[in-house]
Amino acid sequence: MIRNYLKTAWRNLLQNKTTSLISIVGLAIGICCFLLLTTYLINELRYDRFNENAGRIVRLTYSYQSPDDVAATHTALTPTAPVPVFKQEIADVEDGVRIYNYTDGRPAAVEYGDKLFSESKMLVADQSFFNIFSFKFIKGNPANALVDPSSVVITASTAKKYFGDDDPIGKILKVNQTNNLMVSGVIEDVPAYSQIKFDLMGNYAIMPRSKNLKWDSANDYSYLLLKPGMPVAEVQKKIDAFVKNRFSGEGQTNHIWYTLEPLTRVHLHSDTADNLDPSGNITYIYILAVVAVILLVLACVNFLNLVTAKSAERAKEIGVRKVMGAQRIQLFIQFLTEAGIITLCSILLGVFLAYLCFPAFSTFCGQLVSFDTWRTSWLISGTVILFVLVTLLAGTYPSLYLSAFKPAATLKGKVSGYAGGNALRKSLVVFQFVVSVFFIISTIIAVNQLQYIQNLNTGMNRDQVMVLDIGGMPFNKIMAFKNELIQQPGVSGVTATYDSPVNVQGGYSINSVEDKNSDFSLSVTAVPVERSFVKTMGIKILQGRNLDLSDEQQVLTDDYEKRKYGFILNETAVKALGWKPQQAIGKRIGLNGRMGFIKAVVRDFNFTSLHEKITPIVIFPQYDWFGKLLVKTNGKNTANTIKQIQASWHTFYPDIPVNFHFLDEEFNEMYKNDQRTGDILKAFTIVTIFISCLGLFGLAVFSTKQRVKEIGIRKVLGAGVFNIVGLISADFLKLVIVAVIISSPLAWYAMSRWLQDFAYRVSIQWWVFASAAGMVVIIAFITVGYQSIRAALSNPVKSLRSE
Amino acid sequence: MLSLQHISKYYQAGGNKNYVINDISLDVDEGEFVSIMGPSGSGKSTLLNIIGMLDEPSEGYHYFVNEAVHQLKEKKRAALYKQYIGFVFQAYHLIDELTVYENIETPLIYQDVKGSERKAMVADMLDRFQIVGKKDLFPAQLSGGQQQLVGIARALIAKPKLILADEPTGNLNSKQGEEIMELFSKLNKEDGVTIIQVTHSEKNAEYGSRIINLLDGRIESSRKF
Structure with a gap:
């Protein structure tokens, strides 16, 4: 019997090539998307779980709040003291490790023989690192790989890059001209689903900061290994008690605390700043899971619609089979077999499509799936x-x-089913279009927002600014290089800063303020700069004067105590201090012990992500350490200017590879996640529209078939083609309009939530909904139009004869 | 063989009952060849559907081989007509996706006849109707008369006691029609199959041993030969 089912199913499939193809392709696309998304979800959910100790490892995060701060600051960066101290003082802590991002400021120049590479993923960690985390060693021993302070463990591909097929163990890599590190182990490449990613892992001991235990200067990532079976909450209580005890009394005004985060929650659940690895978001995971299921259901709905659409053609067969003794269950199994065959074809095609899509999808979502x-x-x-x-x-x-068809009726050609089933089919199409319209609206809003961010006047001129990494280079040489560059024809300005001006990180506090109590303290962001920074970046001065040569000379005096700093504050900072811009000029303030006067007030500019509101910032001259050299070019013949700059770099720094990018790129990079959300929305929009249109097409086929007689009669009575097309299309357009009405508030709500994350955002305008509606109506009309025109052009004699 | 007693079929139209069949009583014995005639809308097909248990009467009693059909459950009824009844339709109603062979085989599949046995029975039937050469063709590749032959072969394959034919020659030309009627006559006489046919044609009706004339849902006249 099953053979008979398979045979009819297969022949049916071949006979209705178009509909079968639509069903299979539609379903396959749904299955493909479902597979891609679930694979991505698996990848996100298994983050860090490869560590054997995953259940016992916690990350330490650091929070602090000064008395005059509105809110506390939470950061993943910690000082040097907590790990060794907690390990010693708190019995439940078995082990701990501090990790420092060696290549945070700028990539490291790594030399081996005549090979010189710029490495951007080098970490250094306490020697316990490989005991706590489980990385697979190809060569070397995890237990003692980092015991020697000058040892380095590298990944397989890094080893390949430097040593080819030679044995890397014992070879010396020269890092930043100063550190000679000996390769003590080779591990398999770090999986993409690890929050700690690196190509080289050195010993923390090479860092000067490792020499003393401090409770400020938070720059490390800290992980603790708890004793087996210790609940995190218990340990947290003990740490809270310890920290409270340690920092009570002795004039402590700042409130500080440490929080333990289970390793496996860090990637998806952590909301701290400065993470080592860009974190995912559990909300997105839920949303994507829902989307995956919705896409699959959409595709199934489609299939369902198309099958019922063909039911008129099957009715006779069903009647005949019933008359010949088929029971309902037998027919049910027969049709289920047909569905099974279509599903099987779709799964095969879907898996194949997914296989083809994985590489593109991997780039798309930024991780290897x-x-x-x-x-x-x-x-x-x-x-x-x-x-x-x-x-x-x-x-x-x-x-x-x-x-369920009644044989007596179907054999007479009266296909029942205009009643209940039709309402269901229509609601299914509405459902599909609700999803499509939702994605269309969301995409329009997201694209709008992203454009808005890109074009927003951030109060700073990012155009044509080249950023060169100069982290840690001697100041005199930087100045000489700067003076050389400024001579070049394409260069209109050069300055240096500690941080990139689009992403200033430094946390400082203002105190010793004129006219304020002695215990006044205000947390601010601050950035050490070279004196022409404000001018080069096109930041507008509201009051006062820019930094000049005298300020430079002040901060170059050797006697630290005698320096008088000239500070530049933004409007928000001045306001937080309770002054008007003109009142502020000349006021005495201190910045973490640096004493000086407010020299200028500048208009607010965005110095971090536009997700954040502008907060107080202090710009001050300090010539100890610069991370970035900013070169403003005039935009004419940029390629040539770049070449000149590179050439100069090589004469100044022959041993260091040049690393540069444009400030605009860096700015856009900060919105990569948002950009990705936009891209994902676009992709979903296309997929859902496509699937929905298949469904609509199916319904149109079904409905025009059912109405053949009605159309015939109308034509005989004198209806023109235009009337008929209108008649049929109107039905479907109604469904689409209903979908728009249901979908708009949902999309509005969802996108309002999304926009909440941006301090600077577009308002959602009515035209977004109108254009989404217009778009989907046009698409629907094109889909249905073919069917209705065909019906309208058909010869009524033909359609009426069959009765 | 079957007995209808005071059978009525009506549709509720507003407050009125719209009778399609109005109080018909009818007995058919085994071996009879009954032709039902009457103008359009007189209830011929409905009566045939009721006899074939494809349709249910609104009122009345219906006995078939001593079973009270009006009391039977759906499943039992299906079993009954699976075993005893073969249908022949005006529009042949072959399954387009199946070959001649498979069409004829289908009723056996639903009656759980074993594969080897099915093969023999179908081969026998093809032979008998001289359509062996056409067994792998699809219905669309056959003429109307040939399709109807297949239809009849399919109706006969399960060795029914009763054949119900709803205008079996309605879509055929007169020569093909005549052949089909000859076949019915032969089946009736030689194999003792009971046949009830609905027809418009006086000539075809006369192949039967009894002619029943319907008018407005009632039996107007009944002649036996």
Whole structure:
């Protein structure tokens, strides 16, 4: 019997090539998207779980609040003291490790023989690192790989890059001309789903900061290994008690505390700043899971619609089979078999499509995803479950519907089914379009917002600014290089700063303020700069004068105590101090012990992500350490200017590879996640529109078939083509309008939430909804139009004869 | 073989009952060849559908091979007509996706006949109707008369006691029609199959051993030969 089912199913499939193809392709696309998304989700959910100690490792985060701060600051960066101190003082802590991002400021120049590479992923960690975390060693021993302070563990691809097929163990890598590090181990490349990613791992002991234990200067990432079976909450209590005890009394005004985060929660649940690895967001995970299911359901709905759309053609067969003795259950199984065959084809095609899409999708979502993400047994059982689920989801309703046909009626050509089933089919199409319209609206808003950010006047001129990494280079040489560059024809200004001006990080506090109590303290962001910074970056001075040569000379005096700093504050900072810009000029303030006067007040400019509001910032001259050299070019013949700059660099720094980028790129990079959200929305929009249109097409086929007679009669009575097309299209456009009405508030709500994350955002305007509606109506009309025109042009004699 | 007693079929239209079949009583014995005639809308097809248990009467009693059909459950009824009844339709109603062979085989599949046995029975039937050469063709590749032959072969394959034919020659030309009627006559006489047919044609009706004339849902006249 099953053979008979398969045979009819297969022949049906071949006979209705168009609809079969639509069903299979639609379903395959749904399955492909579902696979891609679930693979991505698996990748996110397994983050860090490869560590054998994953259940016992916690990350330490640091929070502090000065008395005059509105809110506390939470950061993943910690001082040097907590790890060793907690390990010693708190019995539940078995071990701990501090990790420092060696290449945070600028990439490291790494030399081996005549090979010189710029490495951007080098970390240094306490020697316990490989005991706590589980990285697979190809060569060397995890237990003692980092014991020697001058040892370095590298990944397999790094080893390949420097040493080819030679044994890397014992070879010396020269890092930043100063550190000679000996390779003591080679590990497999760090998986993308690890929050600690590196190509080289050195010993923390090479850092000067490792020499003393301090409770300020937070620059390390700290992880603790708890004793087995210790609940995190217990340890947290003990640490809280310890910290409270340690920092009570002795004139402590700042409130500080440490929080333990289980390792496996860091990636998706942490909301601290300065993470080592860009964190995911559990909300996105939930949303994507819902989207994955919705896409699959959309595709199933489609299949369901198309099958019922063909039911008129199947009615006779069903009647005949029933008359010949088929029971309903037998017919049900027959139609389910057909659904199964379609599903099988779709799964095969979907898996193949997913296979083709994985590389592109990997770039798209910024992490490597492929079928390797799955365990083979999971993949197989997953596919089987998917097959059963989709078959049932897509096949049950049509099978029930079809097998219920009354033979006496169907054999006479009266296909029942305009009643209940139709309402269901229509609601399904509405559902599909609700999803499509939702994505269209969301995409329009997201694209708008991203454009808005890009074009927003941030109060600073980012155009044509080249950023060169100069972290840690001697100041005199930087100044000489600067003076050389400024002579070049394409260069209109050169300055240096500690941080990149689009992402200033430094946390300071203002105290010793004229006219204020002695215990006044205000947390601010501050950035040490070279004196022409404000002018080069085009930041507008509201009051006072820019930094000049005298300020430079002040900060170059050797006697630290005697320096008088000239500070530049933004409007927000001045306001926080309770002054008007003109009142502020000349006021005496201190910045973490640096005494000086307010020299100028500048208009507010955005110095971090536009997700954040502008906060107080202090710009001050300090010539100890510069991270970035900013070169403003005039925009004419940029390629040539770059070449000149590179050439000068090589004469000044022959041993160091030049690393540069444009400030605009860096700015855009900060919105990569948002850009990605936009891209994902775009992709979903296209997929959902496509799937929905397939569904609508199916319904149009169904409905025009049902109305053949009505159309025939209308034509005989004198209706023109235009009337008929209008008649049929109006029906579907109504559905689409209903979808727009349902979808708009949902999309409005969701996107308002999304926009909440931006301190600077567009307002959602009515035209967004109007244009989404217009777009979807046009698309729907094109889809339905072909069917209705065909129906309208058909010869009424033909359609009426069949009765 | 079957007995209808005071059978009525009506549709509720507003407050009125719209009778399609109005209080018909009818007995058919085994071996009879009954032709039902009457103008359009007289209830011929409905009566045939009721006899074939494809349709249910609104009132009355219906006995078939000593079973009270009006009391039977759906499943039992299906089993009954699976075993005893074969249908022949005006529009042939072959399954387009199946070949001649498979069409004829289908009723056996639903009656759980074993594969080897099915093969023999179908081969026998093809032979008998001299359509062996056409067994792998699809219905669309056959002429109307040939399709109807397949339809009849399919109706006969399960060795029914009763054949119900709803205007079996309605879509055929007169020569093909004549052949089909000859076949019915032969089946009736030689194999003892009971046949009830609905027809418009006086000539075809006369192949039967009894002619029943319907008018407005009632039996107007009944002649036996």
